[in-house]
Amino acid sequence: MDYSFVFEGKSYYIIVKDNKTFYMDESENILDSIETSELENRMFNYFNNSNSNSQELDNAIQNNPNLTTQKEVFRQFLKYIEYYVPLSKREEFYEKIKTLKYQNSTEVESIQKDFNIVGFYSFENNTITINEEAIKEANQVSFNYGNAVYLATLFHELTHFASSSYDKDADELFNGFNHYKDNKIIRSNNGLTEGMTEYITFLRFLTESGCDPELIEQVSLRFTNNGYFFTSLFVAQLCILTSPNVVFGSYFQNLGIMPLCKKLSEIDPDINNAFKLFATIEIDFKYRTIEGFNNINDIIGIIQMQMINYLKKAVKNDIMNNKSEEEIRQRIDFFEKKLISEEILKCKNLNINDYPKIVESIADFQNFKDSINKYYQSDKQNMTL
Numbered sequence: 001m002d003y004s005f006v007f008e009g010k011s012y013y014i015i016v017k018d019n020k021t022f023y024m025d026e027s028e029n030i031l032d033s034i035e036t037s038e039l040e041n042r043m044f045n046y047f048n049n050s051n052s053n054s055q056e057l058d059n060a061i062q063n064n065p066n067l068t069t070q071k072e073v074f075r076q077f078l079k080y081i082e083y084y085v086p087l088s089k090r091e092e093f094y095e096k097i098k099t100l101k102y103q104n105s106t107e108v109e110s111i112q113k114d115f116n117i118v119g120f121y122s123f124e125n126n127t128i129t130i131n132e133e134a135i136k137e138a139n140q141v142s143f144n145y146g147n148a149v150y151l152a153t154l155f156h157e158l159t160h161f162a163s164s165s166y167d168k169d170a171d172e173l174f175n176g177f178n179h180y181k182d183n184k185i186i187r188s189n190n191g192l193t194e195g196m197t198e199y200i201t202f203l204r205f206l207t208e209s210g211c212d213p214e215l216i217e218q219v220s221l222r223f224t225n226n227g228y229f230f231t232s233l234f235v236a237q238l239c240i241l242t243s244p245n246v247v248f249g250s251y252f253q254n255l256g257i258m259p260l261c262k263k264l265s266e267i268d269p270d271i272n273n274a275f276k277l278f279a280t281i282e283i284d285f286k287y288r289t290i291e292g293f294n295n296i297n298d299i300i301g302i303i304q305m306q307m308i309n310y311l312k313k314a315v316k317n318d319i320m321n322n323k324s325e326e327e328i329r330q331r332i333d334f335f336e337k338k339l340i341s342e343e344i345l346k347c348k349n350l351n352i353n354d355y356p357k358i359v360e361s362i363a364d365f366q367n368f369k370d371s372i373n374k375y376y377q378s379d380k381q382n383m384t385l
């Protein structure tokens with residue numbers, strides 16, 4: 001299978017063929033190709049490959065007395081994330097880096113056992129906790145700090161760190177799309193927050209290490225309930241429907257879902273459909289944490305259907321606004337690559353027959369694609385007449 005993603009408005013592809021992994025841009029120029037067996041090696045060595053140009057970040061890391069053995073890993077990851085942190089929050093970001101703590105604890109699973117996670121970021125204590133033992137078990141290999149699951153977990157938690165701000169005196173917390181004050185929820189969408197955090201995690205590993213789908217699978221499998229992985233694909237779909245700027249901007253500036261709803265209402269003026277979409281994403285997240293809840297398979301199909309409905313309307317608008325055929329087809333192709341498909345489910349050992357709504361959504365998408373093909377064929381015929 002191949003994998004694609006949008007970064008800074010451009011699409012990239014990763015294709016595995018004959019034990020080689022190809023990394024391509026949208027014009028199908030091969031940017032890089034490596035032996036699949038070399039991927040772990042790359043994963044371990046890529047820290048050495050990039051330069052930091054932010055002196056302030058370097059200083060903050062240098063001044064942190066808590067991060068000892070892994071300082072370089074933290075520096076590289078934070079340097080990548082720094083780019084996304086809005087300028088107005090950079091000062092706060094550097095200050096927080098100075099007091100950031102890391103701990104390996106088996107406690108994390110008991111703290112967060114409902115969510116079945118291996119890593120945790122505490123806003124109150126500015127501490128990242130990772131259960132190295134659980135990672136070892138999940139991988140069934142001896143643990144090291146170059147291990148893909150460990151690195152992805154650490155990066156995921158650092159993304160939470162960078163996309164949150166906590167004011168103890170005001171009792172106010174901003175975390176991705178969530179906002180709490182005086183112990184009350186002002187707004188929250190934990191599903192979208194986690195999906196976004198995971199999407200950024202994938203981007204980091206894809207762009208810097210050229211990692212392969214198997215590695216993505218491995219990375220995403222650290223969550224036994226699969227939820228973050230699917231939501232990260234929905235986030236990728238959202239980037240195509242709206243724009244990466246709006247999606248990343250809302251998350252890192254803690255603006256909630258309103259900017260996204262507004263952007264989606266440019267496609268479909270009924271803003272209730274946008275609220276419904278984000279509510280369904282949150283419901284999916286909530287139900288994943290309830291053991292024995294069986295209708296969960298339908299929910300991701302329902303979300304995908306809602307996304308496809310937006311795509312159809314967006315394409316219709318594009319046609320009305322005289323966008324070129326090439327541009328329109330490209331949008332549809334990019335979207336298709338990010339659908340939860342039979343292949344994606346298989347890659348996570350899941351059977352598409354257990355997901356009737358996904359089957360339905362894929363059929364719906366194919367019908368739509370066929371109708372677009374017919375539209376352009378008939379158009380061409382008319383032109384030759």
Ligand SMILES: [Zn+2]
Pocket residue numbers: 156160194197
């Ligand atoms: Zn998380």
